[in-house]
Amino acid sequence: NSSTLRNYNFERREHARRQMQSSSNLDEFVCPAADAVELKFITQEKDFRDPSLGFHPEFTHQVFGDNEVIFGYKKLRIKLYYTPGHLNTFVGITYEDKIDPKRHEGTKADSVLETLAEFITGGFTTNPDEILSKLADECKFHPYGELIHLYKKDDAQFEVYKVTTVTSGFTSYHSRLQMFVLWFIDASSFIDIDDDKWSFYMLYKKQSDSSGNSHYLIVGYLTLYNYYAYPDKTRPRISQMLIFPPYQKQHHGTNLLSAVYNDLISQKDVYDITVEDPSDGFIALRDMLDCKNCQTLPSFQPPLIHQAFTEGTARVAREKFKINKKQCRRVYEILRLKATDRSNCEEYKNYRLAVKNRLNAPFQKEKRDLEKLKHFVGNHELADVSTKLSNEERITKLQEAYKQLEQDYQAVIEKLATLNL
Secondary structure (H helix, E strand, O other): OHHHHHHHHHHHHHHHHHHHHOOHHHHHHEEEHHHHEEEEEOOOHHHHHOHHHOEOOOOOHHHHOOOOEEEOEEOOEEEEEEOOOOOOEEEEEEOOEEOOHHHOOOOOOOOHHHHHHHHOOOOOEOOHHHHHHHHHHHHHOOOOOEEEEEEEEOOEEEEEEEEEOOOOOHHHHHHHHOHHHHHHOOOOOOOOOOOOOEEEEEEEEEEEOOOOOEEEEEEEEEEEEEEEEOOOEEEEEEEEEEEOHHHOOOOHHHHHHHHHHHHHHOOOOEOOEEEOOOOHHHHHHHHHHHHHHHOOOHHHOOOHHHOOOOHHHHHHHHHHHOEOHHHHHHHHHHHHHHHOOOOOHHHHHHHHHHHHHHHHHHHHHHHHHHHHHOOOOOHHHHHHHOOOOOHHHHHHHHHHHHHHHHHHHHHHHHHHOOOOO
């Protein structure tokens, strides 16, 4: 099975690398995987030869191992080309030279095509003519699911579609799409699309060719899982979000997440929205959109924003925008910083104390818990479970955490001023 094959490939690569370490003349057969792999979307034949359209993965360890190298080739190039609608896939592998086992004590090159085949579950071709012949069918592709949002940017139209696992034909399409998460989302994995609690939000660019035919080009997508929330609600958890490199830093992520928010906010059975292991970039994007929404509420405007955070504040944000309590507190602190006159010493001090009290809460909880433990364990056992931070160390860590947090909050405030949806 695929797990056994993956383990076999990994063990073989590790064996080769151990041999390589003892033979310095084999260094020239080691290729950084991220440099070797070239990804590209092709819409016409000349794109096949245009290097400016290519982009490289951010992560390769989930495919080629923790060292993120491929052994056994000189000047290795792995071409992974896709048609941007149907996602028909081409794999091309070229190299200048390949290691000869007879000359290097039986050491073999990594089986690149075999490794890739484990992950490209939707199938692929190694024939350039075959992939190019499929370009004519791209005008027949139409996005799966329901159109829920569209917007224009630079004279182009972009559309967001909501898809479920029961949408006809989507399972096969998703099998060709899912490998991208391994290249661009650290510690990601394939999802079980047979589970009907998954939802997908697909973002496409719509454009017309010289004949007037419409073409849809994949821009990015987001997946979420609908958890149950007692007694009659759901709690959607955003799992993966990816905007492909050719479209990054153009506000498409903001538009996609905003469309997802608007869809979920409109559903009465949604209790709140959570996120699974968000990246720093996603945290910043989420903060910005949540702040944009919440700053329309009186509780998040002066003078109320200068008061202490309350359960009522959290409830209003959840009922209006499906923001969970933990995220609501973060939004409250960002907008309170935005409203704080930092030239006013007393006002600024009150803000810092409010944030530091929250940051200090885990330390205080541990202190209370240790006091309770004293009645049941000895001092030597108590020392084992303590974090062993002195009061001075705790204060230093607290100050460092606050300083970083304020920098993060200020970055959100500055981006918020330029947000235009």
